[in-house]
Amino acid sequence: MTVIEQRPPSEQSPVADHLRVVRIKVRRYDPEVDPDANWQTFEVPVEKSDRLIDALHQIKWYQDGSLSFRRSCGHGVCGSDAMRVNGVNRLACKVLVKDLGDEILVEPIKGLPVLKDLIVDMEPFFAAFRAVQPFLVNSGREPTRERLQTAEQRERFDDTTKCIMCAACTTSCPIFWNDEAYFGPQAIVAAHRFIFDSRDEGADERLEILNDKEGVWRCRTTFNCTDACPRGIEITKAIQEVKRALIFRRR
Amino acid sequence: MTTIGVSADAPSRPVIEAPRSRRPSARRTGTNFEMYAWIFMRMSGLLLVFLVLGHLFIMLLLDDGVQRINFGFVAGRWASPFWRTWDLAQLWLAQLHGTNGLRVIINDYAERDGTRFWLKMLLYTSSFLVLLLGTLVIFTFDPEISG
Structure with a gap:
């Protein structure tokens, strides 16, 4: 010893x-x-x-x-x-x-x-992150050059690319404190980063995951996550954008 | 080949289980119920602002306010289908709005599944009784009181 x-x-x-x-x-x-x-x-x-x-x-x-x-x-x-x-x-x-x-x-x-x-123990936090498929989903053949997009298309999800996964937002959320089954702000930010990426084709699948009982609808917009984020990401706004995408998406 | 002791092709990387797993039943219901509940809360809230504030204004402030309310006053208002519809809409919207709000709070704060279940049963039963009684009165109200 x-x-x-x-x-x-x-x-x-x-x-x-x-x-x-x-x-x-x-x-x-x-x-x-x-x-x-x-x-x-x-x-x-x-x-x-x-x-x-x-x-x-x-x-x-x-x-x-x-x-x-x-x-x-x-x-x-x-x-x-x-x-x-x-x-x-x-x-x-x-x-x-x-x-x-x-x-x-x-x-x-x-x-x-x-x-x-x-x-x-960060595992419940990472499990929620993995559950939203935080990777590029794309069909078709691998292009021989970069997947191009315009500056405006990039700007659409720029804010949520800044996440460093420190868990400050998810562990400031009163819903997550009481029920870890809730995805938490970080997982929604990670999903947002791909849902609004013009190069990605997995938005419907991710929206369906977040439409779940434990998904975005549990958010009470207390803004704790936005206050906690050391990167200044407007997390509550990102969550609201995912809600809006769910309501107005084409079926 | 059977060997005793350490097998040569034993997995070299032990599988480490995740320390805690999420409730499996809580995942992927495949319905839009939570979304419609969320939209309902916004819409009913908006309507209730007008309905309830209007109701309070008429009942408490207009003319002599609360002093003039008696059986005759209610009978007079409910002679018009407009006020019956107003009160019916107010009853249903407020009751469902409040029930859903409490359902959400129970989901947030009741930790055990048993507690969740019984609190919700209590909520749904009481909410159903209030809705039933209120609707019954609005539809069967009889101004010709006897006895």
């Missing part, structure tokens, strides 16, 4: 003048140690320019190595470090500590089973 040296903040090297100490309250969960989740507060010296991920690294690297969270690129592209910060879903690598106050509440994203600390 690895023993990690833990020192109280007061015994650590003195905090430099330009640093500010913030209290970060993290929801810890390790089923191998304690079947219940509990809160642990860390005092972390931060720079003005630090992001939340920097503060979490500071904890993991210098205070408590057992703190677990996902992160990969650390620059808002890979979508690994979505977490619930002060009650709203944010990417830890995109939110600055100076914007979060002196006491910061950090929890795992809600509605998915927690595996350890801030790490959740």
Whole structure:
């Protein structure tokens, strides 16, 4: 067993003048140690320019190595470090500590089973993504050059191509919190990206999937997803466009 | 060839089951029911704004307002087929709108299938009784009260 040296903040090297100490309250969960989740507060010296991920690294690297969270690129592209910060879903690598106050509440994203600390089991989320057929459906022979489309045709679904699948939207949705059978905002965004793509021919099949009992009609337009999206995708609008396509499609 | 112990052609990649699966019965009903329910909520909501606000205005504000309402007042209004149709439309739209709204809330928040089922049964039964009683009164109302 690895023993990690833990020192109280007061015994650590003195905090430099330009640093500010913030209290970060993290929801810890390790089923191998304690079947219940509990809160642990860390005092972390931060720079003005630090992001939340920097503060979490500071904890993991210098205070408590057992703190677990996902992160990969650390620059808002890979979508690994979505977490619930002060009650709203944010990417830890995109939110600055100076914007979060002196006491910061950090929890795992809600509605998915927690595996350890801030790490959740993403499988139900990915299962919904796979269910909407998020790939190009096209009949006929493979063309010898690119499948061309106009700038306007590309613009039609541009917004939903920006998704990085961080799950911030789906885990901010109150319907998903209560019932994971609901596809969730992300799966609808993924479907939208292909439904409105002029090169794709699978729109009817995808619309039929989302016309289901657990599909777009469960959306209550609370706009939580749009607020949570770190890429600024207008998710609720995309969901409404899918609803409209279902109502006015030719049968 | 039969061997005991580790077989040479045992699968090299173990299959890992997904930790949780979605309710299979909840998938692919193949009907447009949810879509029509969604459209109904928008349309009935729009109509109810006029019907209910008009109803409240007549009943509570016009003339002496609520003070003048008695059996005779209702009998006088329902002598006209227009007000009977108004009240019938209002009853059905409001009742179905409310029932569907509660059905959706039960779907959202009741976690166990049993709870879902019984809450919906309670909802449909009470909703049916109110609709039946209201419709019966509107159609069989008799202004010549006796006894």
